[in-house]
Amino acid sequence: MLIVPCDASVLRLGSATFSPGTFAVMAIVNRTPDSFYDKGATFEFDRAWRRVEQVISEGADIIDIGGVKAGVGPPVSEAEEIDRTAGLVAEIHRQLPQAVISVDTYRAGVADVLCESGAHLINDAWAAADPDLAAVAARHGAGLVCSHTGGHAPRTDPHGVTYDDVMADVIAGTTGLARHAVELGVRPDGIVVDPTHDFGKNTYHSLEVSRRLGELIDTGWPVLVSLSRKDFVGETLDLPVAERLNGTLAATAVAAWQGARVFRAHDVAATRQVLDMVAAIKGDLPPRAPSRGLI
Template structure:
């Protein structure tokens, strides 16, 4: 079977991303979130300082993260716009220092081509674009460098306010958007085995939309591209369980396990250690890996 032949529905399930190889037929990659922003929705600036961001990334890798996602501009519209130069100043030093100490995958969470270029030069392996490759030049940057991309659904993109988002059928519309943006990526020269998709839970979506996306996630994963889900501590979990930001770990784990069963293969998370344990258990139950320390009863 060739590398480009879908197997169990996944296009090129065995992938080399940066310095690591993943088999998405039987493996879930865990992406740790490191936001060098003063206003990220969960950590509220705890990793804004450079030393704090680098320490958080190193801790995440030590706890078992396969991947570190570095961001310098929050998605929320409740922030001041910053120039690309400032975003570069936030993310590049983190990437340089993390790259020096780990072979884990590093992605840059950005929608700007100039930020992506600077991040790749600093050692990033992936462009994680919550704007769905709509900014001029970003798809061409990925194609020219051979960088993998995460193509994410959102209505307005980072920093843009969408009041009361509405969908006739959120899953159908998200899937149609992702198909169109994937086609755009392919035409721009990005190889199929460099594309990952993300339905964008809570990005211009309310709680009912995000629950529906999770319940019907197989309609997204059936597109064939490895699917990333970013569910960690999001408002749809808080509103579903009536839990504040600091009390959503159990809900996050439950939603992530459901997503895995529906075909998700990359989880973007805050709580790495808890996620690693839940994912390893899920993989073992599915028969993808054996127990780490089985008792050998003769």
């Protein structure tokens, strides 16, 4: 039996409450020298801070700080990951106390330090590879992203992956982690589930997950999607990373229409516009400047 949050319609992170019909943009700020998209554009602290200010002005609701490239690359120690991220998290918390801070890490030791520094959400994209991560979220009262990787280890690419039913596996994996997190004391209204496109999945799997996303949404847990310029978009359209924005926004609109709630994105302004348009079509957001044909 699937267990849903006590109030699945509300998501609370930091001082923010995301109510039904509200789409949250999670802006990506990478403190890595080898990001697949920006190639280290925000690795330096000053550039990362300018990026934080920019995404907030563009309508970001959550700022997601990461210190390790998700894919294959040089090893990064826990100490180095903390060095890359803790100072930025602390500075955001100090200067922008109302900002919701997410930290993209799969290591409990790193998450512990970053929550002490002011993080409100642990974005674990590697499906509890470190089993102590949920306990860290519980101890700090932080939220937690419960993801699906099909059992793949952190920073590995999928090869020859098969599923009898990929969405059934996604639902079982993410909701199982969510139930376990609640048992460990994580706030139910701080839990988000992520089907984790491309992680442990080929392009056909990610497309099917996108097509059937409503099944995950029907579990009652708020759903996060991380679609931005990913390989399944590139392979579908045969386009390099720099040319994947339109495909990303199409996938974003489809996910929003089905009921996803949080959208991790590189292109914040464009994502915000798409989500506001979807919300208006759904009747959850009024038009900002209606005038035509009203008189």
